[in-house]
Amino acid sequence: MYKISELAKEVGLSRTALLYYEKLKLIIGRRLANGYRVYSELDLQRVRLIQQLQLGGLTLKECKVCLESKIDKALVKQRLLALDEEIAQKQQARNLLAAIVGEGDLKSWHERLDKLAPDMHLDWLRTQGFSDKEALRLKWLSKDMNDHELYMQDFMKVFQTLERWGPGSEDDTKHALSLIPKPPSKILEIGCGKGLATTVLAQCSQAQITAIDNEQPALDRLIQRFATQGLSTRLETCCSNMAELPFSPESFDLIWSEGSAYIIGVETALTLWRPIIKNQGYLMISDLVWKTNSPSDQSIEYWSHQYPDIQSVETRIKQIKKAGYQVIANFPQSKAAWLNYYNPLAERLNELEPEMSDSSAFKDMTNEVNICTKFADEFGYHMFVLAKV
Structure with missing residues (x-):
């Protein structure tokens, strides 16, 4: 048998959380003659099973349904789709952060931001230390603030011998x-x-x-x-x-x-x-x-x-x-x-x-x-x- 403090230590949850589990009838404690609330080994294992189900994104109420009846596959599929979307968003966020520190390509992000908020895009580039001229060059040419300097060096090397920088007559x-x-x-x-x-x-x-x-x-x-x-x-x-x-x-x-x-x-x-x-x-x-x-x-x-x-x-x-x-x-x-x-x-x-x-x-x-x-x-x-x- 486990006192509530002992159970909390075993499963890594607070006393308040376990009391909420009990309120939802996920675990069932009983009181001893001395007034202490105690839980069985089965309660411990139920909490651990619930924690594993929660890793899949299920709520406590949904976990209760899974414990008391056959798994609702439609519900699980819904959670799977939501998880896939979350993973995609997290991956997008990771790619952006990696690109900002020079470990990826920022071009698509600069292009997207320029469509959504062109004025703030330029203001933000200025905040990052680019002059007005370089911010505009980054917007139209390099589109990557990490590689901008090298890009412009190569760009100007091509154009240094050319008379025209655009179509005209x-x-x-x-x-x-x-x-x-x-x-x-x-x-x-x-x-x-x-x-x-x-x-x-x-x-x-x-x-x-x-x-x-x-x-x-x-x-x-x-x-x-x-x-x-x-x-x-x-x-x-x-x-x-x-x-x-x-x-x-x-x-x-x-x-x-x-x-x-x-x-x-x-x-x-x-x-x-x-x-x-x-x-x-x-x-x-x-x-x-x-x-x-x-x-x-x-x-x-x-x-x-x-x-x-x-x-x-x-x-x-x-x-x-x-x-x-x-x-x-x-x-x-x-x-x-x-x-x-x-x-x-x-x-x-x-x-x-x-x-x-x-x-x-x-x-x-x-x-x-x-x-x-x-x-x-x-x-x-x-x-x-x-x-x-």
């Missing part, structure tokens, strides 16, 4: 500029890169140009380009975050952004940039859009990770009008603009393959070239010439 820039109803006097170019479009804007207008980018080496290249062409007096540069532009309201009569608005989101850009455009001023943006209503599964899969906000032209135009703009003109970027970027990039990747084939950045860029070459008829950049209303 002088003819497309000239054509879009020709659609601006009034000659601009002050242009702000956002995301100028090395200044290929900036040069066209300067050559085809008399405007004073302010060019911003978050890459100072690119701005240095632009300054050098303008100095060589004798255009320095018409250029100002600013290394800045396009989401926090340091300009007063109505500072420019034209904002120009080729292939960069996506970085902070097209709808966000339309809203944030509008106040610094003069009344009756203009905005030109280009953005990646679907060119078909039935893209291939490969294209959908690729862009769901690389640019989840890719839209049709019609959807973008609705967003543009809602943001307070009139669409003056819109046209697809030329095939030449696409090839101006992807042909040199493919050649550069072939050149570096012997030494970089194991690099994550190299693999990502190779995949991009393959997708964007094979399915180029399904998506591409589109240029929108807008008036502030």
